[in-house]
């Protein structure tokens with residue numbers, strides 16, 4: 001029996017998961033134990049290439065090119081690139097053709113960059129299983145068009161993988177929760193990640209999921225919350241520090257830590273400590289203060305949800321299950337807003353950062369014949 005693995009190739013983080021003994025589980029980084037691989041590739045000035053957390057760390061500290069959120073450009077053309085994108089990414093001057101990133105004297109396409117991430121996941125799985133890994137299921141957003149899907153397949157091929165199937169992310173999340181076992185129903189999958197918000201309305205009938213509507217905002221996610229918090233804390237420091245990359249990066253990292261802390265605790269401390277810059281700043285933030293600072297950002301998810309329901313021809317009462325996906329749905333205020341929107345408590349039992357990868361592994365298990373009790 002051929003083994004097939006499930007991959008969530010995410011904008012911010014990617015994961016690889018396995019269906020084993022009838023349960024899906026994420027394969028951890030053997031060194032750090034982290035289930036997530038940051039979707040980051042760093043091309044250092046000396047020609048070496050680094051992936052994941054290492055890439056992020058080096059990108060902040062040394063010379064070279066750090067590429068993140070490359071998924072945004074999968075299957076896109078240069079004509080889709082905005083001025084904001086041009087400030088953030090090293091594009092060649094072309095205004096036509098497929099998107100490419102300039103690294104030294106060479107250009108890389110989004111599938112080529114994504115292939116580095118996929119290869120790293122493949123390596124992680126091979127180290128865990130002590131065998132060759134080649135067959136995979138990769139998830140994609142439900143709204144991905146043909147060229148975005150083709151770009152994802154290309155990334156897999158370039159990484160030496162055999163992509164058995166592309167699976168819609170909201171379908172994967174529903175599979176992870178075992179919702180296909182129900183006779184029928186309507187499912188809302190609310191996915192707030194690092195940089196994107198997606199809402200999908202699915203219909204389940206006879207074990208088959210159908211995407212009725214999708215909506216969202218490709219520029220809305222945890223990054224906006226981190227930026228908002230970093231601005232808020234830096235405002236309390238006297239000097240104009242925003243154009244300073246070192247201070248901004250530290251403030252952003254510390255803001256993210258405060259945000260993550262506040263998903264569990266009632267208060268958290270922001271610490272900006274840069275002794276060589278004579279900066280030592282601390283400030284306590286309560287969850288209540290945090291919520292009032294970020295409420296408008298989270299409320300931007302409401303209009304796309306309404307529109308998706310409308311496009312699906314449904315009312316919020318017609319939704320039987322609400323599934324939360326994405327790290328940002330750990331924020332209690334996000335859960336509250338999703339619950340209010342669909343008038344029912346969402347599923348939160350599974351880790352929202354892992355749920356898509358787990359569902360990809362379930363699908364992989366079905367494809368490889370590992371799971372008898374499931375049909376799709």
Ligand code: ADP
Pocket residue numbers: 010011012013014192193194195196221222223256259260261263325326327328329330331352353
């Ligand atoms: P993507 O689907 O874009 O790859 P993820 O689902 O991995 O993204 O979500 C990443 C985002 O989740 C980041 O902005 C991160 O800061 C945020 N995040 C992770 N854990 C938490 C938490 N406990 N509370 C709030 N936000 C979190």
Ligand code: MG
Pocket residue numbers: 010011193326356
């Ligand atoms: Mg995601």
